[in-house]
Amino acid sequence: GENVEQHPSTLSVQEGDSAVIKCTYSDSASNYFPWYKQELGKGPQLIIDIRSNVGEKKDQRIAVTLNKTAKHFSLHITETQPEDSAVYFCAARAFGNEKLTFGTGTRLTIIP
Amino acid sequence: GAVVSQHPSRVICKSGTSVKIECRSLDFQATTMFWYRQFPKKSLMLMATSNEGSKATYEQGVEKDKFLINHASLTLSTLTVTSAHPEDSSFYICSAQENGYTFGSGTRLTVV
Numbered sequence: 001g002e003n004v005e006q007h008p009s010t011l012s013v014q015e016g017d018s019a020v021i022k023c024t025y026s027d028s029a030s031n032y033f034p035w036y037k038q039e040l041g042k043g044p045q046l047i048i049d050i051r052s053n054v055g056e057k058k059d060q061r062i063a064v065t066l067n068k069t070a071k072h073f074s075l076h077i078t079e080t081q082p083e084d085s086a087v088y089f090c091a092a093r094a095f096g097n098e099k100l101t102f103g104t105g106t107r108l109t110i111i112p
Numbered sequence: 113g114a115v116v117s118q119h120p121s122r123v124i125c126k127s128g129t130s131v132k133i134e135c136r137s138l139d140f141q142a143t144t145m146f147w148y149r150q151f152p153k154k155s156l157m158l159m160a161t162s163n164e165g166s167k168a169t170y171e172q173g174v175e176k177d178k179f180l181i182n183h184a185s186l187t188l189s190t191l192t193v194t195s196a197h198p199e200d201s202s203f204y205i206c207s208a209q210e211n212g213y214t215f216g217s218g219t220r221l222t223v224v
Contacts, residue, residue, distance in 0.1 A: 036215070041203075041220070042217055042218060043216050043217045043218045046212055098209065099158060100146075100213060102155045102156050104155050
């Protein structure tokens with residue numbers, strides 16, 4: 001089955017700087033890669049996603065890049081703000097499979 | 113956008129009793145819903161896939177008789193933790209699929 005690895009597990013960034021979180025996946029058939037933000041005591045919220053026919057996607061301060069050859073994808077947050085502090089999860093879904101496989105999570109702390 | 117409502121947000125029950133958690137898709141029909149369990153500072157672990165009108169598909173190692181799932185309509189899936197024990201204490205989250213995956217706000221179950 002699919003295996004998703006996520007790094008780093010914790011990340012501290014000065015406010016205004018950029019943050020990058022990386023994930024690798026094992027199943028070359030995976031074609032959908034969402035990123036979720038989870039605040040304490042709440043469910044995950046989708047912040048951006050990318051499909052395998054696209055190499056990069058951007059939404060204001062958030063961007064995701066996908067390298068299918070290397071089987072890795074990354075989340076980029078620019079101009080970080082204190083409210084960006086949360087746990088971020090990447091996930092992958094293989095074609096023909098409804099289930100998402102999640103990474104282990106990254107605790108992002110923005111230092112004011 | 114798609115909204116998934118999950119209730120209750122918190123529940124405390126005594127050992128040996130059962131507790132039901134509801135997951136509703138508010139503005140779309142969901143033939144498939146997913147139930148996850150999350151331990152503190154850990155990733156989401158898929159417990160089962162709930163299919164409207166048919167039996168749920170459980171992940172390996174998840175006890176079907178302890179975690180009863182019912183998906184009786186296109187907008188409602190329920191998870192019942194039967195004969196709860198303290199080790200069942202956890203954060204339970206549901207998800208429904210429409211284009212992407214939308215998550216509920218989670219249920220904190222404490223068994224005393």
